Amino acid sequence: MNENTNPAKRREWVKNAAIIFLSIMLVLTFFSNTIMNYSLPEVATEYVQSGTITEKVRGTGTITASDPYNISIGESRVISSVAVKAGDEVKKGDPLFYLEDEESTELLDAEKELNSLILAYQIAVITESMEVGTVSNIENDRTLSLTQKQQRLQNAIAAVDAAQAEYDSATLQVASANKELGYIGNQVVDTTNEKNAVSNAQREANDASQAVANAQADASKASENVTIAENNVVAKENELNLAKAEAESMQSLKTEIDNYSMTLQSKQEAVEIAQNSFNNAETVLNGARSDLERLNEAFEQWKKDNSPPTDPEEEGKRIEAIRNQEEWVKQKETEYASAKDALDAAKKEYDSYANTSIQEQYASMGGDEKLNQLLANAAAKENELAQAKQEVLYAKNQVSEANKEVANRQSEQSSKASAVTSAQQALTDKENSNDNAVNKANASNQLLDAQDRQAKAQTALDKAKEELTEIQKELLAEINLESQNEAIELQMEKVEKLKEKAVGATIDAPVDGIVMTINKAAGEKTEPDEALAVVQVAGKGFTLAFSATTEQARKLSVGDMAELQNAWYYDNVKATLVSIKPDPDDPAQKKQLTFNIEGDVQSGQSLSLSVGQKSSEYELVVPNSAVREDNNGKFILIVESKSSPLGNRYIATRVDVEVLASDDTHTAISAGLYGYEYVITTATKPVEAGKQVRLTD
DSSP, X not given: OOGGGOHHHXXXXXXXXXXXXXXXXXXXXXXXXXXXXXXXXXXXXXXXXEEEEEOOEEEEEEOEESSEEEEOOSSOOBEEEEOOOTTOEEOTTOEEEEEOSSOOHHHHHHHHHHHHHHHHHHHHHXXXXXXXXXXXXXXXXXXOOHHHHHHHHHHHHHHHHHHHHHHHHHHHHHHHHHHHHHHHHHTTSOOHHHHHHHHHHHHHHHHHHHHHHHHHHHHHHHHHHHHHHHHHHHHHHHHHHHHHHHHHHHHHHHHHHHTHHHHHHHHHHHHHHHXXXXXXXXXXXXXXXXXXXXXXXXXXXXXXXXXXOSOHHHHHHHHXXXXXXXXXXXXXXXXXXXXXXXXXXXXXXXXXXXXXXHHHHHHHTTHHHHHHHHHHHHHHHHHHHHHHHHHHHHHHHHHHXXXXXXXXHHHHHHHHHHHHHHHHHHHHHHHTTSSOHHXXXXXXXXXXXXXXXXXXXXXXXXXXXXXXXXXXXXXXXXXXXXXXXXXXXXXXXHHHHXXXXXXXXEEEOSSSEEEEEEOOOTTOBOOTXXXXXXXXXXXXXXXXXXXXXXXXXXXXXXXXXXXXXTGGGSSSOEEEEEEEEEOTTOTTTEEEEEEEEESSOOTTOEEEEEEOOOEEEEEEEEEXXXXXXXXXXXXXXXXXXXXXXXXXXXXXXXXXXXXXXXXXXXEEEEOSOOSOOEEEEEESSOOOTTOEEEEOO
């Protein structure tokens, strides 16, 4: 029988094969678990347990001076040099900046503005044709008060009102007389048509009279416009002259620059000519003095040879010659002195011109760009002057047209007045045709008297209105001049104040302290009230501020002492919390903590502080490294153990937490834990929730 077909042997073979297979699977499983274990992240763990947390609020800020002193001046000046640098200690009165010796821009602008105000005032005086006494009263502050001006104006208005009342009363009287005359006339004949004709003619005459007054007012206004236009021409001529003067001055300076070498050569030649004249004068003077000395010596020798003198005539001649020579010497001394003065003046002029940098002066004034601006301004002023002259011609033409209108209206008024006379005569003729002539004559006389009164009242009213207009014009002119004069006085006071406030050649330290910053360098220009430098006043402290959450700030109190990080680096530095205020950048969520800093520190230095000493007990406390955070919030990973045929397996499990407090090493949390769970603190690889890990040995 074949061995392969033996059932017993076949079962033995199957048994052995199964044992070998299971052994191989066991070996493979062991090595698989071992390899897998060594590929898992290795984690370190600690117990979740209760503990004490001492909270600290930490922050970093920059030290600032608590009361810095800004150095500034009230004018614009150019700095020639800076005497100190940041960090220097200065005493009160020590120079900080040296300034160039020139007037400030504000003073120059104020003086220019004053000149403009004076010019405008003078033009206004001429334009308004003010009397000398009125101008003197304005300039000496002897004008009427506002109440007096108002009273004068009210008097004129009252006069107009009184004249108007008189005119209205006279008009009523005319109407009454007309009514009475009509009544008398109606007793005999019907004069309705004639009376209507008179009334219509009178109304048209009144309208014509008013038209004349309106035309005269328009003509007066047109004349005033001519005066205003002519005054504007004068003002524009003055502006043009000023613009031309500025442009010509600038152009002259440029021409002088172009001719600088030639001018310098001419001044050198002038010096040489003066030197030659001086040398000649000196030679002539020395010769005259020598001649005088010889004459004196010859005279003395003659006196010795002729002692006593026997020839008075000869002696007189010699004395006369000496006197003449002395006069000649004096004359030559005068010429010598004049030649010397001329030489000194020529040298001084040459040196001054040679040492003058007119190119720099030209550039400082704005150069070609400024010259072009001035030329363009002058051209513009010429155009404005031409336009002003055209406006004068237009205004004069308007006057001519207005005068023609006045003449036309006056002619129409004369015609209407004649119509009134004719209508009244027709009415009179018809009324005289009846028998009641006496009554009609009396009524007519009353009407004439009333009309005469009305005419006089109209004249008085027109005169009162003219006087009111003149008073208004005069008062407005005085008020305008008073305002301009007051503006001039105020500007003068401003100029004087600027002169009084003008600083000297240096800007000095006003207090003792340490220079914190220098904001200007040599060659730069100051601006009024601009901080040129900042000085930390001696004896004043420093402050430091940083932000903290509102929750953190609740646990702090004013007066808390802060600790310095890297405290070993600083010497005797103390930080005290002095205020807790809402953070300007996030007032709803944050607070700004401000500390008073004492000790050896400087403004601008950065310090890191921690503050807060309140401790609390918490049930769940973990190391800071155990707390993690992602988009879903903060959490920890705990290790859970699961049994398997090959041993325990450790799985990382996520637990969401709420952080209650923390200090340098530990964090108090709130979570669904019992305590004493293993929490992962560190790992050799990134750990994910639900993944297997291995514990450290």
